[in-house]
Amino acid sequence: MKSITHFLLILLSGCLLFFGCSSESNSSNESDSKKEVVLGKIALDNAWARPGSQQGKSAAYLRISNGTASTDTLLSFSSNAAESVELHKSIENDDGTTSMQPADEQVIPSGEKLHIEPGGLHLMLTNLKRDMAVGDSLQITLEFARAGTVTTTAPVQIQN
Amino acid sequence: MSPTLKSLLVSLLIIATFTACGPDTLYDLSGDTFQLRNSDSTQVNFPGDFKGDISLVTFIYTNCPDVCPVITANMTNIQRALDDTSGVNFIEISFDPKRDSPSTLKEYRDLYELNEQFTMLTSHPNDSDVLLDKLDIVAEKAIIDSLGHDSTNYAMRHSNTLYLMDRDGYIRTEYPAHRVTPEHVKDDINYLRSE
Known part of the structure; x- marks a missing residue:
């Protein structure tokens, strides 16, 4: 048993x-x-652009998140809505005035974010190819040294 | 006269001077007339045409891609913050009249969907300095096209000022136009309304 x-x-x-x-x-x-396998990537979000007239200027804004394991560098910018895109920076001078100048090369460390936002860094779009009114959208393409090109869509809107 | 008495009199004189000027009147435009052009091309006598109302007055140029639209956004935020917008004008004056014609200003106001309470003004290209000088507004060309190929392609170094003008044409206070909080301005407008 x-x-x-x-x-x-x-x-x-x-x-x-x-x-x-x-x-x-x-x-x-x-x-x-x-x-x-989720590879780290460069993510673009919060993209938007100001309205503008054909042949005129506009500005676009977005947030860049470097989710890769390495530092990356923003090399160039383009858009399907403008002949030229440059990264500029608005600066406040000691006398209280404001001016604008081309921004230095932007290096984004791993895990960090770069905020391109009103009153600071902005993508200046010149010689717009068409009118851009509220409700339209455009594409913004950024080229990074390591990650290559990343494109996002930016709605045209008025800042609140 | 003893040195002590002399110091006392000088101090009193300084205090009297400041009290007489009043910290709440920055500029007196009550007796001035500046002929400006509206976005519909009509002539405007500034500030006479706005007397009787309270006015927020700021300065922009439409080729400004970043900070000037921030100023315009702040103006609309102030407008939204007011419980009652009657008797309040929102005035934007271009300091770049060579490029900002009335039709350019109309385009800007349409693009930014500014309502009828907004007045967009420009001057005759040779006249703009008089008003700007009177109000200590700085506006200078800062060439970005380093090769100088295009003389019309310039940015500007400029003041970031928002003035609050009372019903009689006195500029009563000033703010940093791009970052003053709407609540702050709202309180001052209500104060002027109560006078």
């Missing part, structure tokens, strides 16, 4: 071990099938 009990206990343990492992193995396989 004792040996039968031992036998049953061993059998039960074996079953538990088997099905336990088996179950774990199944769920592991499931998650393996769902797993994908």
Whole structure:
């Protein structure tokens, strides 16, 4: 009787071990099938542009997040709505006046964000190819030294 | 006269001078007339045509891609913050009249969907300095086209000023136009209304 009990206990343990492992193995396989390698990337969001008239100027703004493992450098800018795009910076002078100047090269460390926003850095769009009114949109393409080109769509809107 | 008495009299004189001028009157435009052009090309006598109303007066140029639209946005935010906008004018005057014709200003006001309470003004190109000088507004060309190929392609170094003008043409206070909070201006407008 004792040996039968031992036998049953061993059998039960074996079953538990088997099905336990088996179950774990199944769920592991499931998650393996769902797993994908997410590479760090440069993400652009909060993009928008001011209205403007054909051949006139506008400004575009966005946030750049460097989700890669490396520092990256913003090299150039373009848009399907303007002949020229430059990164400029509005600065407040000691006498209280404001002026604008081309911005220095922007280096974005890994994990950091670069805010291109009103009153500071802005993408200056010159010689607009068409009128840009509220409700329109345009594409902005940024080229990075490591990540290559990244494009986003910017709605035309009025700042609140 | 003892040195102590002399110092006392000088101090009193300084205090009297400041009290007489009043810290709440920065510029007196009550007797001035500046002929400007509206965005519909009609002539405007500034500030006479706005007397009887309270006016917010700021200065922009339409080729300004960043800070001037921020100023315009702040003006509309102030307008939205007011419970009652009757008797208040929102005036934007161009300090770049060579490029900002009335039709250019009309385009700007249409693009930024400014309502009828906004008045966009420009001057005759040779007259603009008189008003700007009177109100200590700085506006200088700052050439960005370093090669100088295009003389019309310039940016400007400029003041960032918003003035609050009372019903009689006195500029009563000033703010940093691009970042003053609407609530702050609203309180001052209500103060002028109560006078």
